[in-house]
Amino acid sequence: MSEVINKIALVTGGSRGIGRAISVLLAKEGIRVAINYASNEKEAKITEKQIKEEGGAEPLLIQFDVSNSDEVDIAIEKIQKTLGSIDILVNNAGVSKNGLLIRYKNADWRDILETNLDGAFYCARACSRLMLKKKWGRIINISSVVAEMGSAGQVAYVSAKAGLIGMTKSMAKELGPRQITVNAITPGFVKTDMTAYMDEKRQQEIVAQIPLGCEGTTQDIAHAAVFLASEKARYITGHVLAVNGGLYM
Ligand code: NAP
DSSP: GGGGGGGGEEOOOOOOTHHHHHHHHHTTOOOEEEEESSSOOOHHHHHHHHHHTOOOOOOOEEEOOOHHHOOOOHHHHHHHHHSSOOOEEEEOOOOOOOOOGOOHHHHHHHHHHHIIIIIHHHHHHHHHHHHHHHTTEEEEOOOHHEEEOOOOOOOHHHHHHHHHHHHHHHHHHHHHTTEEEEEEEEEEEEGGGGGSSSSSSHHHHHHHHHHHHHHHHHHHHHHHHHHHGGGGGGTTTTTEEEEEETSSS
16 A cells, blocks of 8 residues: 555554554554554553564654543644644544443443544544645544444443444535545444453354354454555545444444
């Protein structure tokens, strides 16, 4: 994917799981990556080490809370000053907290919406200012299969992830005339820290519903993100790319 050499990407939540796989694969393609994390510097350094081991360009580790718009603006200015620009934004940072609707606390609702939805908005707003000037950009929002199919006990998380799909389509219409594409990926079940709370029985129940017969890997999601970031995907925008083994179609 030589056409993306010299491009710069910001991956939010790049310290672990899916964000780490996306950061490493983008770096392997010659892209300079800014790796955001919330608090887990140790894990972010593991992502950095993997990138270096695989011959990728020196990444920039940058701590900020995506749900805080001031922190986002300051961090994006810092990335621009250090790396020159941001051409590719992967809104991957996410948190989930399950709970039944009738008992779900206001504070948890706000926290889930603020991180998963507000955070993506703040990052896209700040990065699109840079992309508009360059008349080129890629915004990739990591939503979820549950945004499309619903999920009992996950009303806040699903609302945020479904909001990301509407955000994707509206931003795609607004930014398209400047050759900035905006797409969403809806991953299915991927074993990461986020899904580690599920016991073996629950995991098997989910896998039993997947036509391809297994869970997805962080690599499966990373390959989709790298494709959407590439010039090969230049004519794809406002799209929701399901990477879910057929769990929902
Ligand atoms: P994960 O392993 O729990 O990693 C979450 C990442 O988000 C970490 O890097 C974490 O940083 C970061 N993060 C959390 N809150 C943040 C904040 N306020 N500001 C900045 N960064 C923050 O999760 P994952 O499974 O890789 O999920 C990645 C994305 O895929 C999420 O958006 C998730 O909703 C989505 N997704 C996952 C699955 C799945 O099955 N795993 C399925 C569908 C969609 P720290 O390390 O510093 O805490």
